[in-house]
Amino acid sequence: MSNRATAKTQAERLVIGMSGASGAAYGIRLLEACHALGIESHLVMTGPAEMTIGYETSLKPKAVAAKADYHYGVDDIAAPISSGGFKTRGMIVAPCSVKAMSEIATGVCTTLLTRAADVCLKERRTLVLMVRETPLHLGHLRSMAALAEMGAIILPPVPAFYASPRTLEDIVDQTVGRALDLFGYDWPDVKRWGENIAKSRRKKSTS
Numbered sequence: 001m002s003n004r005a006t007a008k009t010q011a012e013r014l015v016i017g018m019s020g021a022s023g024a025a026y027g028i029r030l031l032e033a034c035h036a037l038g039i040e041s042h043l044v045m046t047g048p049a050e051m052t053i054g055y056e057t058s059l060k061p062k063a064v065a066a067k068a069d070y071h072y073g074v075d076d077i078a079a080p081i082s083s084g085g086f087k088t089r090g091m092i093v094a095p096c097s098v099k100a101m102s103e104i105a106t107g108v109c110t111t112l113l114t115r116a117a118d119v120c121l122k123e124r125r126t127l128v129l130m131v132r133e134t135p136l137h138l139g140h141l142r143s144m145a146a147l148a149e150m151g152a153i154i155l156p157p158v159p160a161f162y163a164s165p166r167t168l169e170d171i172v173d174q175t176v177g178r179a180l181d182l183f184g185y186d187w188p189d190v191k192r193w194g195e196n197i198a199k200s201r202r203k204k205s206t207s
Contacts, residue, residue, distance in 0.1 A: 020048020023095035090126030
């Protein structure tokens with residue numbers, strides 16, 4: 001475990017999980033957003049997540065871990081985030097692989113990432129799963145339905161084209177910001193529908 005000195009309160013703790021699905025940029029940007037907002041971040045990455053970071057970015061896993069206030073090994077089941085007694089606002093898994101999703105759905109947790117997610121469910125804390133898979137077969141959908149029934153929020157990283165994204169970074173930022181919305185955090189990089197009145201107003205029909 002490593003850490004940076006911080007004076008943040010317990011109410012501002014957020015657990016960030018990164019699993020082996022494509023979309024490492026979401027987890028990385030989420031850590032950066034937490035830092036900007038003053039949210040104490042607790043990171044756990046799986047081995048496949050570290051591989052994906054190498055495939056999809058120019059960063060090393062250690063550089064990503066350094067963006068978190070605290071980070072833990074994926075097999076560190078004694079880590080604070082494995083216990084419901086350790087207070088957090090909740091957890092975001094970004095990206096969330098089908099394997100991680102399936103473990104969380106069944107409660108058969110083999111890593112610290114899925115254990116931390118299970119803790120959020122049992123403690124009735126917000127759990128957001130940024131599931132990165134398509135197309136979805138019936139087994140995937142049933143797992144998602146089971147998780148929704150248990151209280152998890154399924155948030156696939158779907159682009160919001162109404163925000164007029166110009167770059168991949170714009171698309172990532174929009175999804176990260178919407179995920180943070182679910183915890184009550186307002187990240188200024190989010191473009192919200194309706195705030196630009198002229199753009200959101202429909203033209204009157206002539207028919």
